[in-house]
Amino acid sequence: MNKPKCLLLTICAAMMLVSCSHSSESEKQTVTEPQSVSATAQTSASTTASQTSSVSATAASTSSSTAGTTSAKPAETMPAAASADRTKPTIFTESTTVYHLAGTAFDLNNYISYGDDTDRHPRLSCTGKVDTSKPGDNPIKATVTDASGNTASHDLTVKVVTTLPKQQAPQIPSMTFDAFKARYKAYNTRFGIDVSQWQGNIDFKAVKNAGCTFAFIRVGTKFSSFTLDPYFKQNLEGALAAGLDVGVYLYTTDHTEQSARESAKWVAAQLGGKKLTLPVAFDWEELDGFQNYGASINDVNCAYIAFKNELAQNGYSSMLYGSVRTFSTLWLDSVKASSPVWLAQYTDKPTYNGDFGIWQVCFGRIAGISANTDFNVLYTNKRYK
Numbered sequence: 001m002n003k004p005k006c007l008l009l010t011i012c013a014a015m016m017l018v019s020c021s022h023s024s025e026s027e028k029q030t031v032t033e034p035q036s037v038s039a040t041a042q043t044s045a046s047t048t049a050s051q052t053s054s055v056s057a058t059a060a061s062t063s064s065s066t067a068g069t070t071s072a073k074p075a076e077t078m079p080a081a082a083s084a085d086r087t088k089p090t091i092f093t094e095s096t097t098v099y100h101l102a103g104t105a106f107d108l109n110n111y112i113s114y115g116d117d118t119d120r121h122p123r124l125s126c127t128g129k130v131d132t133s134k135p136g137d138n139p140i141k142a143t144v145t146d147a148s149g150n151t152a153s154h155d156l157t158v159k160v161v162t163t164l165p166k167q168q169a170p171q172i173p174s175m176t177f178d179a180f181k182a183r184y185k186a187y188n189t190r191f192g193i194d195v196s197q198w199q200g201n202i203d204f205k206a207v208k209n210a211g212c213t214f215a216f217i218r219v220g221t222k223f224s225s226f227t228l229d230p231y232f233k234q235n236l237e238g239a240l241a242a243g244l245d246v247g248v249y250l251y252t253t254d255h256t257e258q259s260a261r262e263s264a265k266w267v268a269a270q271l272g273g274k275k276l277t278l279p280v281a282f283d284w285e286e287l288d289g290f291q292n293y294g295a296s297i298n299d300v301n302c303a304y305i306a307f308k309n310e311l312a313q314n315g316y317s318s319m320l321y322g323s324v325r326t327f328s329t330l331w332l333d334s335v336k337a338s339s340p341v342w343l344a345q346y347t348d349k350p351t352y353n354g355d356f357g358i359w360q361v362c363f364g365r366i367a368g369i370s371a372n373t374d375f376n377v378l379y380t381n382k383r384y385k
Contacts (some may be wrong), residue, residue: 206368247278357384
């Protein structure tokens with residue numbers, strides 16, 4: 001598919017907020033769910049149980065992979081001249097140890113996630129060998145190179161095992177809403193929740209009586225198409241009727257301006273003119289396998305600005321939702337400065353160094369909801385709307 005040409009965000013924050021230019025062909029573009037690397041890339045990057053092989057730069061490159069279901073080949077990003085582009089690619093992967101099943105093909109793209117500020121198809125290469133024929137530790141170095149020759153590397157130990165370890169769910173702090181309020185009570189804090197279909201039927205009057213003052217409600221999800229949260233309408237009406245301050249959020253994979261504008265229009269249509277006292281949150285979490293989208297980091301930032309501008313025309317404000325990793329690697333400083341930030345970090349104290357107005361802290365039980373729900377702190381002396 002053809003990709004839009006986006007004005008580099010890092011040149012000027014003010015210019016970024018006005019618009020991100022794109023080609024007329026980008027208007028024909030649709031968003032698709034990420035796919036795994038192509039059969040060609042995976043085959044050439046694999047090792048078998050009977051032989052040891054290194055992962056070559058060509059085999060592991062995502063330039064041979066596709067990020068959609070259309071037959072058109074993604075247009076290559078026009079990179080800055082080598083003398084001008086000094087920004088190295090970003091490796092999103094934080095883990096230094098991965099597990100791989102003995103006797104199965106090894107593809108480095110399944111274990112490393114990466115992107116670049118402007119290059120939509122940076123190259124992945126590997127130093128070292130992964131022997132899948134027997135259990136053992138295989139230290140390698142993954143290197144990502146952009147079109148201007150800038151590189152970023154990540155050391156990884158591939159543990160080849162006969163049985164994969166069970167995935168352990170992250171330990172998220174849990175407490176009652178009363179305990180949550182007591183722990184984070186301060187002159188500048190208010191307390192709220194965020195909900196979706198997973199909380200079922202909600203008695204919002206009981207929620208408010210428990211000391212909750214605001215709620216973020218999921219409007220739906222956007223992958224290759226929109227899916228409306230089946231409880232959105234009743235949750236929105238119930239929260240507003242109870243007198244809570246209300247915002248909504250969309251989980252999305254938008255990475256083009258055109259698709260992001262479509263998302264903003266869809267959200268506005270679902271709201272049907274109802275007034276919100278909190279923003280519409282742009283929930284983008286797809287860092288794992290980022291390279292499979294065929295998008296640059298600037299593309300995603302441009303998509304959010306398009307989303308924000310379109311919503312503003314419909315009378316709604318916007319904000320960014322994400323983890324410490326997302327805010328530290330994906331969102332540009334100029335974009336974060338343009339909108340409120342809703343941080344998700346499930347720790348006793350936040351470690352994110354940037355500014356944020358709302359903090360998603362933990363989950364637990366509150367009167368009026370029979371299931372666990374997320375608890376949030378809103379800082380009244382920060383930007384949150």
